[in-house]
Amino acid sequence: MQQASGAGASPSHPLPSYLQADHLGPWGNYLKQVDRVTPYLGNLSRWVETLKRPKRILIVDVPIELDNGTIDHFEGYRVQHNLSRGPGKGGVRFHQDVTLSEVMALSAWMSVKTAAVNVPYGGAKGGIRVDPKTLSRAELERMTRRYTSEIGLIIGPSKDIPAPDVNTNEQIMAWMMDTYSMNTGEAATGVVTGKPVDLGGSLGRREATGRGVFTVGLEAAHHTGLKIEGARVAVQGFGNVGGTAAKLFCEVGARLVAVQDHTGTIVHEGGLDAVALLAHVASTGGVAGFPGAEKLADEDFWGVPCEILIPAALESQITAENAPKIHAKLVIEGANGPTTPEADDILHDSGVLVLPDVIANAGGVTVSYFEWVQDFSSFFWTEDEINARLVRIMKEAFAGVWQTAQEHKVSLRTATFIIACTRMLHAREMRGLYP
Ligand SMILES: NC(=O)c1ccc[n+]([C@@H]2O[C@H](COP(=O)([O-])OP(=O)(O)OC[C@H]3O[C@@H](n4cnc5c(N)ncnc54)[C@H](O)[C@@H]3O)[C@@H](O)[C@H]2O)c1
Numbered sequence: 001m002q003q004a005s006g007a008g009a010s011p012s013h014p015l016p017s018y019l020q021a022d023h024l025g026p027w028g029n030y031l032k033q034v035d036r037v038t039p040y041l042g043n044l045s046r047w048v049e050t051l052k053r054p055k056r057i058l059i060v061d062v063p064i065e066l067d068n069g070t071i072d073h074f075e076g077y078r079v080q081h082n083l084s085r086g087p088g089k090g091g092v093r094f095h096q097d098v099t100l101s102e103v104m105a106l107s108a109w110m111s112v113k114t115a116a117v118n119v120p121y122g123g124a125k126g127g128i129r130v131d132p133k134t135l136s137r138a139e140l141e142r143m144t145r146r147y148t149s150e151i152g153l154i155i156g157p158s159k160d161i162p163a164p165d166v167n168t169n170e171q172i173m174a175w176m177m178d179t180y181s182m183n184t185g186e187a188a189t190g191v192v193t194g195k196p197v198d199l200g201g202s203l204g205r206r207e208a209t210g211r212g213v214f215t216v217g218l219e220a221a222h223h224t225g226l227k228i229e230g231a232r233v234a235v236q237g238f239g240n241v242g243g244t245a246a247k248l249f250c251e252v253g254a255r256l257v258a259v260q261d262h263t264g265t266i267v268h269e270g271g272l273d274a275v276a277l278l279a280h281v282a283s284t285g286g287v288a289g290f291p292g293a294e295k296l297a298d299e300d301f302w303g304v305p306c307e308i309l310i311p312a313a314l315e316s317q318i319t320a321e322n323a324p325k326i327h328a329k330l331v332i333e334g335a336n337g338p339t340t341p342e343a344d345d346i347l348h349d350s351g352v353l354v355l356p357d358v359i360a361n362a363g364g365v366t367v368s369y370f371e372w373v374q375d376f377s378s379f380f381w382t383e384d385e386i387n388a389r390l391v392r393i394m395k396e397a398f399a400g401v402w403q404t405a406q407e408h409k410v411s412l413r414t415a416t417f418i419i420a421c422t423r424m425l426h427a428r429e430m431r432g433l434y435p
Pocket of ligand 1: 164165166167168209241315335336364
């Protein structure tokens with residue numbers, strides 16, 4: 001359980017004055033990923049600076065009255081990284097460690113992701129620097145509503161569409177939708193995705209990211225000859241993404257041998273019951289104390305023997321320090337940005353195949369796209385239709401990434417960036433610069 005580490009600036013990047021070169025955080029990791037793709041962009045590389053600076057950053061003060069009558073202020077962000085291919089799209093994170101660098105990086109990875117699966121969006125992200133567990137439900141609602149009002153200047157169904165991320169859920173989306181609707185005077189269901197199904201949400205959205213992780217995992221296993229039945233799975237983060245992915249892998253015969261979350265690390269060589277563990281997390285708030293499991297020191301999680309490792313918590317978790325301990329065959333990035341560029345190289349050299357976030361966790365934004373389309377047309381699809389369309393898009397996107405990786409002899413991450421950045425910069429070039 002490690003905090004996001006800093007990443008040094010590369011001298012090739014002129015930095016805006018609001019960033020510190022010696023502590024670029026996740027944004028520094030993203031810039032290094034852009035450096036790696038640039039040689040493959042051909043003539044479009046003349047536009048590459050577009051990718052190295054967000055189009056728009058909004059920093060807001062979020063004041064609320066606490067239940068005890070005092071006033072507290074929270075730091076809020078909404079960053080729109082790239083809008084060349086369509087409106088902004090990306091989650092909202094409530095976490096005490098949220099920083100501008102983090103939200104910038106997350107918004108950029110959204111641009112890459114939406115382009116990689118070819119849904120008609122740009123990339124955006126938002127966040128509030130708060131530990132929501134310290135707030136009452138009423139305080140959480142007031143904070144969410146005030147934040148939504150503050151960023152209301154730049155969001156909207158055809159401008160920028162938020163969704164859930166770490167510590168935000170359907171209830172938060174319902175409050176965001178209601179606040180925006182009250183302010184604009186119309187029932188704007190399309191302003192956020194990940195809403196409750198009774199409020200214009202989509203069937204299958206809650207499980208979509210985990211289902212996407214599972215789908216690309218199966219595809220990669222197929223390409224590499226890894227047998228899923230009996231394969232050992234270790235998961236960091238047992239929330240929406242990690243919990244769903246673990247459950248789906250268990251349903252096809254894989255064995256969940258280790259889980260880590262913010263409450264600790266548990267292991268059981270014989271296999272943890274994913275469904276019972278989900279119920280335990282729902283009632284206690286974390287995996288710690290799950291009956292029948294053994295407790296493990298957090299730092300030993302990465303060395304647990306397994307075939308499939310799924311980081312599904314926060315960014316910069318797999319680093320140069322712990323990457324040498326990883327002997328999995330597949331790392332499937334459920335989280336955004338869990339692997340630093342240095343760790344990426346170490347895993348590559350030791351033959352671990354990394355399925356990068358920008359394709360592996362794109363299932364969420366894909367079904368968010370379906371939700372948005374359903375809201376606009378006011379016509380809703382069945383869960384089977386949604387899952388079938390999701391699986392088709394994920395498989396097609398993965399096949400393209402796999403082929404590009406073979407063609408250029410690059411990692412799956414660089415291959416995904418090649419496809420996505422080409423789409424984004426081609427759109428940029430076709431639109432031209434205004435005025
Ligand atoms: N929800 C989505 O649709 C979606 C889509 C794409 C990507 N993601 C990414 O997936 C990741 C998880 O998101 P989520 O929606 O499942 O969030 P969530 O809030 O449902 O779950 C987060 C999980 O991470 C764990 N965690 C938090 N801090 C930790 C730490 N320091 N060490 C170990 N575990 C820790 C929590 O205990 C929890 O189990 C994030 O990186 C998010 O950006 C989410």
